[in-house]
Amino acid sequence: MLNLFRAPAAARAAKALDRSLFSNTLPTAAASIRDNRLISKYRKQLEKTREIFSLDRFDVCAADPDASLAAQGKKCLVLKPHIKPDVPETWSPVLQEASKLGELKIVPYEIHVGYDLWSYLDVMRSILPEDLHGEIPVGFNTAGHVAHLNIRGQYLPYKNIIAQVIMDKNPTIHTVINKVDNVGTESEYRTFSYEVLAGPDDMLVEVSEAGCVFKFDYSKVYWNTKLGTEHQRLVSLFKPGEVVIDLMAGIGPFAAPAGKKGVFVWANDKNPESYKYLTEIIKRNKVSEFVKPFNHDGHDFIKQGTDLVLEASRRGDCALVPQKVSRSAPGPRPEPIRIPVPPTVSHFVMNLPASAIEFLHNFRGLYEGREELFAPHTETKLPMVHVHCFAVKADDATPLDDICQRIDKEIGVLLTPGDDADKDGQVLIHEVRDVAPAKRMFCASFRLPPSVAFAPRS
Missing domain, CATH: 3.30.300.110 (Met-10+ protein-like domains)
Incomplete structure (x- = not known):
């Protein structure tokens, strides 16, 4: 194979691509099959003996090199270069036996490799x-x-x-x-x-992810296909009927899939272009009953969005979901199912890793004077916060301690890295992806402490 893809001298250090330079010929052998109905049989056998030529995007079943046989539609199987047509000792017992039976003949063959076969x-x-x-x-x-x-x-x-x-x-x-x-x-x-x-x-592109379609101008909004797994990981934590506030929602990679599973999402982004495409994506993916777009500064929307959710709940706002019935079913169609907006937020998503931690001080006083909405007065827990951030890439506790200290600086509570974000005083720090040789993206998830949630609003 090395000879097949040897560098053309004229291509070295070229500043313009000349595809015609990437063409090579390799002399080898082929098994000329007497009857095309035998091709499948011998292909399987020769793959087992490892005599079939193998190369990505190369079809080993080719027209017979004899023009007269090729004109009759006869085929051959291209073999590896170590097999010599005039040296039967290089043939496997399978080839030798098939040759004796007259079912195939080993003949010279030339493999022509053009630019399309080069990786x-x-x-x-x-x-x-x-x-x-x-x-x-x-x-x-x-x-x-x-x-x-x-x-x-x-x-x-x-x-x-x-x-x-x-x-x-x-x-x-x-x-x-x-x-x-x-x-x-x-x-x-x-x-x-x-x-x-x-x-x-x-730059007007269309992307499919998690059963949703996103159409947007890639030059005007943020999108990262490599975060698809992280989008799905967080969405899997949301339960139908809960409320999620997506503070830096972009065009909705968290919001639209969450809406598909019946999660209420107040999706906010400061970029007017993101808001425009987010609004279109909500409509296109038919999640308008659950996902509401906003165009505010994330610092302000932490409390604004929380207050809007409570107001919506007290108004009796609901998502109306049509009941699935057969079109041929007799009688009037049943009334849609009404799913009420709950009064409290279950999750905050903060996917702005360069600076999201610096937004956390805005959670102070989030539910000032509204202790009755939460345990022990009800079964409702305070919101879970999922904040994305960057930190140094290291195998020890350095990045985890750094993240905890940065969170402490904003909310005045020093959390401890742990495996259970639901446990008081713990933060679950998930490694999302490496973004540079010495830099990694993380997601820190923790339950908002009561001392922060019920503090006086500044």
């Missing part, structure tokens, strides 16, 4: 100087048809070729962009400046 890494190793082979850019975010790269340093001179090859090798990718600043530092709304490296500047 992304094979192409890039052929183009990049050898001292750049160690960290060839391979990872990228996607949003619909857009691939989002973060090419830096020595690889920048090759950015357009890298983008073109990525697009060639990923048929669903039609546009490749490169980020030119850091999300969350230059932009309040977690958007980023970018340059188009390949394809059209078309």
Whole structure:
């Protein structure tokens, strides 16, 4: 295989992609099958003897190399190069026996490998100087048809070729962009400046996740496909009929799936563009009965949203859910099921890892004077807070202690890392994903302490 994908000399250090250079021929052998009905039988047997040629995207069942036989529709099975047509000693007993029976004939064959069979890494190793082979850019975010790269340093001179090859090798990718600043530092709304490296500047994308469809302009709102598992993890904690306040909701990757399972979500985002697309996504995914969009500053919405939930409950607001009945059922359709909005919030989601912890002081006085809504007066517990954050990547307790100290600075309660977020004084710190060699994203979940919830509002 090494000979098959050897680097073309003319491709080395090229600044433009010439696909015609990536073409090689490998002499080998093939089993010319007498009767096409025997192909399946011998393919299975030769796969077991490991004599079938193997290469991604290469069809080992090919037209017979003899033009007259190929014209009759005859096929052959391409074999590995160590099998020599004129050296029967290189054949397995299966090939030798089949040849004696006249069911197949071992013949010379040439494998032609064009650019379409080269992998992304094979192409890039052929183009990049050898001292750049160690960290060839391979990872990228996607949003619909857009691939989002973060090419830096020595690889920048090759950015357009890298983008073109990525697009060639990923048929669903039609546009490749490169980020030119850091999300969350230059932009309040977690958007980023970018340059188009390949394809059209078309950032209107459509993504499916957790049974929901999201359509949005990727250049104007925040989206990270790599957080799909985290979205599902948190949504799985929400129970139907509960209220969740999603403070930094973006376009609704937590809110829309939660609404699908009958969870009330007050979904807020400060970015007007996120709010616009969130509103459309709520309608498109038919979760309007459960999910309400808002466009406020998250600092303010912690208390505003909580008060709005209580007001909605006292008004008797409900979600109306049609009952499922057969269309052929006689009589009038039954009344929809009324699911009342409860008076209290069960969960807060704060997915703004660069600064979400700095919002926590706004929870002081959240339920001032409303102790009667919670245990021991009722069976209702104070809300669970899920705050995303960044911390150093380490195998010891350093990041956990750092997160606890930062939370303490905001709410005046020093929590202890533990396995049970429901336990008084404990915080469950979940590792979400690595975002850099020395940086990791976490989610800290804890039950809001009574000393914070019932404190005087400032």
